[in-house]
Amino acid sequence: RKLPVFKSLRHMRQVLGAPSFRMLAWHVLMGNQVIWxxxxxxxVQSAFEVLRTMLPVGCVRIIPYSSQYEEAYRCNFLGLSPHVQIPPHVxxxxFAVIVEVHAAARSTLHPVGAEDDQSLSKYEFVVTSGSPVAADRVGPTILNKIEAALTNQNLSVDVVDQALVALKEEWMNKVKVLFKFTKVDSRPKEDTQKLLSILGASEEDNVxxxxxxxxxxxxxYKSHLM
Known part of the structure; x- marks a missing residue:
């Protein structure tokens, strides 16, 4: 029996709906704690496998499933069983986004077909955060490019994956330039601002x-540069 899982970012976006997916993706890219x-x-595991593809490998810290809340410094992806209490400050x-997975009310279920045992339609997903990201917020440039790739139906999942790899490389290159500029060469703040705008990363979310x-x-890499 096939288990109901997320197959790709595009699939997740279809299941969660565009606004919820955008909010979730924003928190993922910003390094905030993502709790399922x-x-x-x-x-939950399949959700994390899909979501982690948006981040560089070194930025992913997963506690896949826990019977207690784990602090954000320990993990940016945290899976919890339903009865775990999340602290009020979280x-x-x-700096946190929570996805609660409930059994869907019967009425919202699709008629039972051959697909049904692997369909996510038997779940409802509720995405909440202390910082609801407004749909009209500009957001980091990479998020808009990811969304553009996911909504473009002319692109196969494979092409979307390749586009993601290329986008991450492009942004990691900016990170490397910025790291050398600020940490190694200790340039002043004004110069850093100018560099960020040249890199096309001067908006707050991008920074x-x-x-x-x-x-x-x-x-x-860091010690090699130092």
Whole structure:
């Protein structure tokens, strides 16, 4: 029996709906804590496998399934069983997003067909955060490019995957330039601002993203530059 799982980012976006997916993706890219609560461990694992593709390898810290809340410094992806209490400061935090997976009300279920055992239609997904990201917010440039790739039906899943790899490389290159500029050469703030605008990353979300992605640079790379 095939388990109901997320097959790709595009699939997840279809299931969650565009606004919820955008909010979730924004928090993922910014390095905020992403918490999934569900009794279905496989579903949570598949969600993290799909979501982690948006980040550089070094930025991914997963606790796949826990019976207690784990602090954000330990993991940016956390799977929890449904009865776990999430601390109030996390629920209201703008640096966390929570996806609760419930059994869907019977009326919303599709008629039972051959597909049904592997369909996610038997679940409802509720995405909440102390910082609901407004749909009209510009967001980091890479998020808009990812969404453009996911909505373009002319692109196969394979092409979307390749586009993601290319986008991550493009942004990791900006991170490397910024790291060398600020940490190695210790340039003043004004110069850093100018560099960011040349890199096309001067908006607040882009700067936050670059700072988080910088944590994903390997120690060997950093010491090599130093």
């Amino acid at each position: 609560k569900s009794r279905d461990v496989d579903l 629920l209201s935090s703008e 936050k993203l670059l700072k988080f992605w910088m944590t994903g640079l390997s120690k060997t």
